[in-house]
Amino acid sequence: MEKFLFLSKFLQSPKTVGSITPSSRFLARAMVNPIDWPATESIAELGAGTGIFTRYLHELKHPGCKVMVFERDDNMRNRLESLYPDLYYHDNAVEIYSAMKKHHINQFDYVISGLPFMNFSQELRDAIMEGVEKSLKPGGMFIAFQYSLQMKKQLEQRFNRLDINFVPINIPPAFVYCCQKA
Numbered sequence: 196m197e198k199f200l201f202l203s204k205f206l207q208s209p210k211t212v213g214s215i216t217p218s219s220r221f222l223a224r225a226m227v228n229p230i231d232w233p234a235t236e237s238i239a240e241l242g243a244g245t246g247i248f249t250r251y252l253h254e255l256k257h258p259g260c261k262v263m264v265f266e267r268d269d270n271m272r273n274r275l276e277s278l279y280p281d282l283y284y285h286d287n288a289v290e291i292y293s294a295m296k297k298h299h300i301n302q303f304d305y306v307i308s309g310l311p312f313m314n315f316s317q318e319l320r321d322a323i324m325e326g327v328e329k330s331l332k333p334g335g336m337f338i339a340f341q342y343s344l345q346m347k348k349q350l351e352q353r354f355n356r357l358d359i360n361f362v363p364i365n366i367p368p369a370f371v372y373c374c375q376k377a
């Protein structure tokens with residue numbers, strides 16, 4: 196069901212959705228693995244899709260941790276909202292900073308991203324990344340997957356520290372970028 200919904204959204208809007216199928220559980224684990232759960236007060240997830248990462252965030256977070264989910268597609272976002280009503284929801288990731296303030300969150304410990312950055316214009320990429328940088332606590336982490344190493348240079352310029360892990364069991368195989376704010 197999830198795979199069918201995802202594929203139908205990809206066919207409607209290939210550039211925005213960016214992949215024909217949801218990420219694997221191997222990629223989802225690699226995305227949430229760096230999170231220090233007991234110390235985490237708030238997390239944002241950008242581009243949640245059918246929620247393979249959201250499921251882990253919801254399972255692993257402690258009850259006081261706020262999770263804010265950004266998903267542009269109304270059907271996919273509404274579906275997640277009905278599955279996980281205790282999380283916060285917003286449509287466009289470019290509004291991360293204002294949405295965070297609206298929900299009285301000071302700054303995020305982690306921002307997890309499934310956004311297909313390489314399909315976006317440089318202006319949109321910069322606008323989203325400026326919002327992410329402003330919304331992260333000092334020492335906070337931006338964790339993103341991409342299917343190539345093309346974002347490496349841009350992320351190195353923005354963040355203090357960058358580690359990249361390769362996840363082969365995913366369609367297609369993916370790189371996980373873990374970027375730490377100074």
Ligand SMILES: C[S@@+](CC[C@H](N)C(=O)[O-])C[C@H]1O[C@@H](n2cnc3c(N)ncnc32)[C@H](O)[C@@H]1O
Nearest residue numbers: 211212213217218242243244266267287288309
């Ligand atoms: C490659 S899919 C990843 C979905 C899911 N995280 C996964 O890994 O299976 C990218 C998702 O980002 C969403 N998206 C694209 N642009 C967005 C934006 N500006 N704000 C919020 N979501 C966006 C798409 O609708 C799509 O669901």
